Amino acid sequence: GENVEQHPSTLSVQEGDSAVIKCTYSDSASNYFPWYKQELGKRPQLIIDIRSNVGEKKDQRIAVTLNKTAKHFSLHITETQPEDSAVYFCAALIRVTGGGNKLTFGTGTQLKVEL
């Protein structure tokens, strides 16, 4: 089955600096890669996603890059702000038999943006 590895597990940056979180996946059939932000005690919230036919996608301060050959994808947050502090999860989607699919999550990165 799909295995998604994520690092680092914790990341501390100064406000205004950039943060980069990296993930690798194992199944070359994975075709959709979302990133979720989870604040303490709350649901995961989708912040950006990328499909396998695209190499990069940007949305204001957030960007995601995908290298299909190497099977890794990264989240980039520029000009970080204290409200960016949260746990970030990457995920990979693979279609399964029966018409459904399964989203497998990485282990999460605790991002702390310090003043």
Place this chain on the structure above:
Amino acid sequence: EPEVTQTPSHQVTQMGQEVILRCVPISNHLYFYWYRQILGQKVEFLVSFYNNEISEKSEIFDDQFSVERPDGSNFTLKIRSTKLEDSAMYFCASRGHPVNIATNEKLFFGSGTQLSVL
């Protein structure tokens, strides 16, 4: 904006008891999921449900677990005989609007049910 809703938000039960966690997915979505998250750990896949049957399940989803879509709106997760290690936040999710193909893969999560088994 439509949301996935879950009830109850918190559930406390005794070991060995049955619990039913309830979810109302986003209207017209076609795919339904249950995930769980043990405190401080990652979100783990339990089961996916499509076309009125389970399409995929993880090794966590053993005989003690079952899912049901009893009507056109509810999607439930039942744990028959709870164990201490079942204590976790359980998230329901849905995706796949048949018309809005552009957002078909986006998975929307409910706010979760915190299950505590004593």
